[in-house]
Amino acid sequence: MPSIWKRFVYIVLTTIFFSSAFWILFGPISSLLLFGVIMFWVATHHVFHLVALDRWLLLPKKSSSNIPAGTSEWDDVFAHLARYVRQHSHSKELLSLALERMRNVTSAMPDGIVLLTENDHIEWCNPIAEDHLGISSTLDIGQQITHLVRQVPFFEYLAARNFSKPLVLNQTRRRQKIIISLQLVPYGFNQKLLISRDITRFEKLETMRRDFIANVSHELRTPLTVISGFLDTLTHEETTPDFDKRALTLMSEQALRMQSLVEDLLALSRLENDQNKINETNVNMPELLNEILRDAQSLSTGKHQIKLNVTTQSQLLGNESELRSAFSNLIGNAVRYTPEGGEISIQWQEENGKGIFYVQDSGIGIEAQHIPRLTERFYRVDTSRSRETGGTGLGLAIVKHVLNRHEADLEITSEVGKGSRFSIVFPAKRMI
Ligand code: ADP
Numbered sequence: 001m002p003s004i005w006k007r008f009v010y011i012v013l014t015t016i017f018f019s020s021a022f023w024i025l026f027g028p029i030s031s032l033l034l035f036g037v038i039m040f041w042v043a044t045h046h047v048f049h050l051v052a053l054d055r056w057l058l059l060p061k062k063s064s065s066n067i068p069a070g071t072s073e074w075d076d077v078f079a080h081l082a083r084y085v086r087q088h089s090h091s092k093e094l095l096s097l098a099l100e101r102m103r104n105v106t107s108a109m110p111d112g113i114v115l116l117t118e119n120d121h122i123e124w125c126n127p128i129a130e131d132h133l134g135i136s137s138t139l140d141i142g143q144q145i146t147h148l149v150r151q152v153p154f155f156e157y158l159a160a161r162n163f164s165k166p167l168v169l170n171q172t173r174r175r176q177k178i179i180i181s182l183q184l185v186p187y188g189f190n191q192k193l194l195i196s197r198d199i200t201r202f203e204k205l206e207t208m209r210r211d212f213i214a215n216v217s218h219e220l221r222t223p224l225t226v227i228s229g230f231l232d233t234l235t236h237e238e239t240t241p242d243f244d245k246r247a248l249t250l251m252s253e254q255a256l257r258m259q260s261l262v263e264d265l266l267a268l269s270r271l272e273n274d275q276n277k278i279n280e281t282n283v284n285m286p287e288l289l290n291e292i293l294r295d296a297q298s299l300s301t302g303k304h305q306i307k308l309n310v311t312t313q314s315q316l317l318g319n320e321s322e323l324r325s326a327f328s329n330l331i332g333n334a335v336r337y338t339p340e341g342g343e344i345s346i347q348w349q350e351e352n353g354k355g356i357f358y359v360q361d362s363g364i365g366i367e368a369q370h371i372p373r374l375t376e377r378f379y380r381v382d383t384s385r386s387r388e389t390g391g392t393g394l395g396l397a398i399v400k401h402v403l404n405r406h407e408a409d410l411e412i413t414s415e416v417g418k419g420s421r422f423s424i425v426f427p428a429k430r431m432i
Contacts, residue, residue, distance in 0.1 A: 004073045011042060049074040063089070112180075112196035120145050120158055123191070131173060132180050132196040145194070157182065168199070179203045214269035217262045224262060228255040257390065264394040267325065268377070271401035278405050282315040282432050283323055285348050285357075292324065293346065296331045303340040312350040317430040318406050326402040329395040330359045330422045336389035338363030338419070353428035358421055365416040374412065375400040406430065 015038045023031035052068035059066060064082040069075075106113055112129030114122060122145055125137050135148050146155055149169075157167040166183040179200045185193040231252040235245055270276050293308045300306060316323070334344045342362040349356050366374070370381045378393035403410055407427050414420035 003076060007073050011038075015039070045071070046074075049077075053078075110197075112194075114145065114194040114196075116145060116192040116194055118190040120192075122148075129194070129196055132171065132178075132198065134171070134173070154182070158184070168203075210269055210272055213265055214273075217265040217269065220258070220262050221266070224255060224259050228252065228259060231255055257392075260390075261392045261394070264392045264398060267398055268394060268401065271322070271398065271405065278319050278322070280317055280319055283318055283320045285316050286310045286313075288320065288324060289327065289346060289348055292327050292331055295328065296335055296344070299332060300335045300344075304335060304338055305343045306335075307343070307345045308347075309345065310348045312348065312355070312431075314350055314355065315432045316355055316426060317432050318426075322402045322405065326399045326424070327357065327359075329399050330424075333391075333395060333422070334359045334361035334363065334420075336391065337361065337385075342419075350431060353431060355426035355428075355431045356423060357426070358423035360419065360421040362419040365418050365420055366412075366414040367416055368414075371412050371414065375410065 015035060018038075019031045019035045022034045049068075049070050052070070056062065056066065056068055062085065064085040067078050067082045067085065070078040106126045107128075109126065109128065112126060112132040114125040114129045114133070114135070117123055122135065122140055122143055124141070125133075125135060127137070129135065130137055133145075133149050135143075135145070140148060146158065151169060153167060154169060161184070163184050163186055166181045169180050169182055171178050171180055177200075178198055181197045181199045183195045183197075185195060187193050231248055234240055235248040235252055240248065289308055289310065293306060296306055331344070331346060338344060338361045344359065344361045347356070347358050347360070366381055370379075373379045374381075375396045377397045379396075380391070380393050399410060403424060407430070409425045411423045411425065412420065413423075
């Protein structure tokens, strides 16, 4: 039995005992008087301690040291209360230490972090985020972030709630232009983390790399055209000995390969260049695909059975020459990687409003581990085979860039020895 109950039973039994003794010795009135006096003393004792407890509870600074002293059972109660307060303040101390540590860590991070509420109000931000976004961790808490970062792409990015892709934003910091990448991360209950990173240096290097490749390719173009032209003339010259003709033919082939490599590199540079805005029209897909089909048939030289099936009359909003290059690359690959006698089917259809183009072949297929890397520049499953088929290793990289510019996705499924399917999914808003 808890000690408070024991004491209560002890007091009641003692009071009854003494009251009964008084009844026998002095009569009922004295007995009732004694009972009343004891009960009054017990009640006063409790009220006195309750008042002390109430006073302590109203104190602005409660600690174990200012807990009132108690007697009998109240001594136990106050001792328990003191222990509870000590434990509580210890865990509070640990919690604020952990919070302080977390603040120090986030302040030392090279990335900016902003905590946003469900409605995009700023809850907290670290010093780097203040610098990147021009916000203040003291003045702007509780403010809507779109009132402070006033750029349309940022409004659209927040509204889209697309947590998978980062947004690149140009900002001015102390009169200097910086480029930051912003990434939204969901956390907690509908809250968001906005992570910002300064990518100015990286973007400068990327621009330098792009410019270098574009310039080198451009500079190589003219000499290669001259070399190719003379090689061609010499090959067809009657006075050229047969042995030399064989060497000249080989040189011509290699010069042509270099020319297509240069052309592909230039095409990639154009696609990568953000300044090169996409010029869009309503593309007549049946017409475009029939033209590409004719090219594919001449590339195949009758070695494959190529079928085209168009099941929608919708036009596609996009850049015709970029789309032609993407479709031609996929169809050309199907021809080059399908042995003689194989089947190639090309399909253009509409599914749930989305535009779907696919090329299915019965060719050599691709092992699963290569599929995620196919769109990397110069990535080849089998280098010697790609050279044999005349590939530059840039075809699928070009496809990927064209699709990025058209907000489309590439899906690849393949089975070794059975064939591959390359599908492009265009968003419904591009189907006209
Ligand atoms: P390449 O010019 O070498 O063909 P691509 O970028 O067009 O370069 O393709 C990359 C690699 O993907 C190719 O080297 C080839 O191994 C593989 N590939 C592409 N299309 C097919 C296909 N239809 N069937 C089998 N392999 C393919």
